[in-house]
Amino acid sequence: MHFGSLPTVGVDALTPEDFLLDVREDDEWEAGHAEGALHIPMSEFTARYGELTEAAPEGGKVHVLCRVGGRSAQVAQYLIQQGIDAVNVDGGMQAWEATGRPVSDGKGGSGTVI
Numbered sequence: 001m002h003f004g005s006l007p008t009v010g011v012d013a014l015t016p017e018d019f020l021l022d023v024r025e026d027d028e029w030e031a032g033h034a035e036g037a038l039h040i041p042m043s044e045f046t047a048r049y050g051e052l053t054e055a056a057p058e059g060g061k062v063h064v065l066c067r068v069g070g071r072s073a074q075v076a077q078y079l080i081q082q083g084i085d086a087v088n089v090d091g092g093m094q095a096w097e098a099t100g101r102p103v104s105d106g107k108g109g110s111g112t113v114i
Helices: 026-031 049-055 070-081 092-098
Strands: 006-010 019-022 062-065 086-090
Touching: 006 070, 062 070, 062 092, 070 086, 086 092
Parallel strands: 006 086, 019 062, 062 086
Antiparallel strands: none
């Protein structure tokens, strides 16, 4: 599936081994996120880009998430321009939650998508 020329993937196609990058803001992340995702808010992304390059699997794909898919599409496009294999997760965390995937509050409890 492509959004323009941007590669996208549905939540249902993700596996537990996939590397997730969540680009939502801190309050959204704290309310609820996918366990194991790397969190770098879009507003801080260029300044913290090195965190992604250190954490991302060598030669692996980066699956970019936001709330519904708009911000993550912009970040995925930027990553592709940097030569990183990135895809936008269609529907973002709203689709993640709607398909029954676990949402964590980071404190051992159940989170929510805001």
